[in-house]
Amino acid sequence: xxxxxxxxxxxxxxxxxxxxxxxxxxxxxxxxxxxxxxxxxxxxxxxxxxxxxxxxxxxxxxxxxxxxxxxxxxxxxxxxxxxxxxxxxxxxxxxxxxxxxxxxxxxxxxxxxxxxxxxxxxxxxxxxxxxxxxxxxxxxxxxxxxxxxxxxxxxxxxxxxxxxxxxxxxxxxxxxxxxxxxxxxxxxxxxxxxxxxxxxxxxxxxxxxxxxxxxxxxxxxxxxxxxxxxxxxxxxxxxxx
Amino acid sequence: xxxxxxxxxxxxxxxxxxxxxxxxxxxxxxxxxxxxxxxxxxxxxxxxxxxxxxxxxxxxxxxxxxxxxxxxxxxxxxxxxxxxxxxxxxxxxxxxxxxxxxxxxxxxxxxxxxxxxxxxxxxxxxxxxxxxxxxxxxxxxxxxxxxxxxxxxxxxxxxxxxxxxxxxxxxxxxxxxxxxxxxxxxxxxxxxxxxxxxxxxxxxxxxxxxxxxxxxxxxxxxxxxxxxxxxxxxxxxxxxx
DNA sequence: TCAATAAGTTGCCCTATGCGCAACAAAACT
DNA sequence: AGTTTTGTTGCGCATAGGGCAACTTATTGA
Numbered sequence: 001x002x003x004x005x006x007x008x009x010x011x012x013x014x015x016x017x018x019x020x021x022x023x024x025x026x027x028x029x030x031x032x033x034x035x036x037x038x039x040x041x042x043x044x045x046x047x048x049x050x051x052x053x054x055x056x057x058x059x060x061x062x063x064x065x066x067x068x069x070x071x072x073x074x075x076x077x078x079x080x081x082x083x084x085x086x087x088x089x090x091x092x093x094x095x096x097x098x099x100x101x102x103x104x105x106x107x108x109x110x111x112x113x114x115x116x117x118x119x120x121x122x123x124x125x126x127x128x129x130x131x132x133x134x135x136x137x138x139x140x141x142x143x144x145x146x147x148x149x150x151x152x153x154x155x156x157x158x159x160x161x162x163x164x165x166x167x168x169x170x171x172x173x174x175x176x177x178x179x180x181x182x183x184x185x186x187x188x189x190x191x192x193x194x195x196x197x198x199x200x201x202x203x204x205x206x207x208x209x210x211x212x213x214x215x216x217x218x219x220x221x222x223x224x225x226x227x228x229x230x231x232x233x234x235x236x237x238x239x240x241x
Numbered sequence: 242x243x244x245x246x247x248x249x250x251x252x253x254x255x256x257x258x259x260x261x262x263x264x265x266x267x268x269x270x271x272x273x274x275x276x277x278x279x280x281x282x283x284x285x286x287x288x289x290x291x292x293x294x295x296x297x298x299x300x301x302x303x304x305x306x307x308x309x310x311x312x313x314x315x316x317x318x319x320x321x322x323x324x325x326x327x328x329x330x331x332x333x334x335x336x337x338x339x340x341x342x343x344x345x346x347x348x349x350x351x352x353x354x355x356x357x358x359x360x361x362x363x364x365x366x367x368x369x370x371x372x373x374x375x376x377x378x379x380x381x382x383x384x385x386x387x388x389x390x391x392x393x394x395x396x397x398x399x400x401x402x403x404x405x406x407x408x409x410x411x412x413x414x415x416x417x418x419x420x421x422x423x424x425x426x427x428x429x430x431x432x433x434x435x436x437x438x439x440x441x442x443x444x445x446x447x448x449x450x451x452x453x454x455x456x457x458x459x460x461x462x463x464x465x466x467x468x469x470x471x472x473x474x475x476x477x478x479x480x481x482x
Numbered sequence: 483t484c485a486a487t488a489a490g491t492t493g494c495c496c497t498a499t500g501c502g503c504a505a506c507a508a509a510a511c512t
Numbered sequence: 513a514g515t516t517t518t519g520t521t522g523c524g525c526a527t528a529g530g531g532c533a534a535c536t537t538a539t540t541g542a
Binding site: 003004005006007008009010011012015042043045046047049050051052075076077078080081082084106107108109111113115116129130131133 | 245250284347352354356357
């Protein structure tokens with residue numbers, strides 16, 4: 001079983017460039033590979049010549065667009081539509097069983113993007129319209145991405161209600177709790193009078209692709225029912241994995 | 242200027258596998274590279290070992306998901322949201338100037354996916370809800386993807402109204418006309434009584450990422466106004482390029 | 483501002499790499 | 513069944529490419 005050394009090293013370099021997702025110095029790449037700088041130069045020059053890497057003005061090397069476009073930047077339209085088709089029955093069941101509105105959202109540029117919803121039949125109801133955007137740090141769907149996906153709450157945590165967590169440390173603790181719990185909650189943190197629970201949806205590779213959740217007015221959701229809704233959402237998310 | 246031969250060949254092989262987008266036979270790859278079969282075996286074995294290619298049960302080689310996921314499968318959530326933010330003013334202007342409903346859609350699994358809309362203020366109006374899906378062959382937005390994007394109308398052309406083009410040849414001719422015209426039209430082909438026009442939105446690389454269009458009831462859109470709407474949409478699409 | 487230091491590139495030599503030939507094995511076709 | 517075509521393995525030789533060191537180009541520090 002013989003493998004081509006220089007090709008292996010080149011591909012390993014590509015992996016490293018993609019993984020680090022930032023321009024890297026030649027020396028670091030060389031030491032990562034465990035080869036001489038000159039060898040690393042040859043490898044990277046070849047990668048650049050073949051369009052698999054680029055060299056910036058500061059001489060650092062990065063994976064080319066050909067590589068990076070695949071990775072980050074969230075799910076594709078196709079994946080979202082497919083996931084929505086697949087999970088819509090779950091949303092319907094959630095709304096049927098709870099009487100409350102259910103949503104599906106994906107991650108887009110550090111925001112949650114609502115891509116599907118099933119309305120509640122009750123006169124007092126929650127409605128995040130499909131196509132709208134929401135913050136990560138104070139919605140259940142957003143927190144689900146923080147807890148189970150690879151999202152990060154980078155920017156300032158804007159205050160929407162008295163209950164909004166505006167401290168990064170407090171938020172991190174809450175996210176950690178959500179992970180243990182198996183679902184995320186929003187207790188009037190985005191809109192006063194609204195409580196939500198949400199859980200993660202994973203694709204076939206175990207990557208979180210969407211979040212689904214149930215939202216209702218606090219007047220109908222006491223602490224006991226809040227927990228029941230959470231357990232229900234967690235169960236539903238788990239079912240289809 | 243020295244390049245590593247085996248690495249170059251490996252990357253060239255990757256390009257070829259991605260480009261062909263189907264499992265390829267060893268012999269074909271070897272002849273494409275102009276190397277011996279044994280050399281091709283080593284190259285492919287290395288690619289497989291590094292996770293950049295896969296070998297099927299029929300012994301054919303294909304680019305791994307790591308590669309293919311990047312290419313096709315449409316724009317990412319991030320790109321869609323960014324495009325929507327950027328073009329929403331155009332939709333608003335279209336609706337303001339025409340009084341009719343305007344839409345933005347992206348391509349997902351050979352369907353158009355409506356991702357934004359601005360409603361008409363008039364009592365009789367068109368409304369494709371955000372989040373809904375539509376066919377390619379008989380909507381203006383869909384035809385815009387056929388004419389200016391890389392979409393293809395593969396499957397059977399379902400008849401929705403008497404005006405729907407159900408023949409692939411007739412559709413191809415109409416698409417060709419749309420290309421010349423600069424915008425696509427739907428003359429009651431999806432819903433009787435509704436006429437639409439649509440044009441393409443390109444990203445910074447010149448790849449069509451979305452379509453925007455105006456739809457209104459035929460009673461308000463005679464042939465002359467139909468053409469005016471088309472010219473307006475074409476102008477608006479062109480403006481921001 | 484100019485040393486001093488570190489990072490990146492080029493040249494060269496020698497050997498391990500990996501290319502091609504050919505035999506072998508496994509499908510595909512008849 | 514035999515025949516042809518395709519894929520894999522073994523092996524030896526040539527050369528591709530790995531490592532050393534000198535050189536060039538940035539970066540740091542005073």
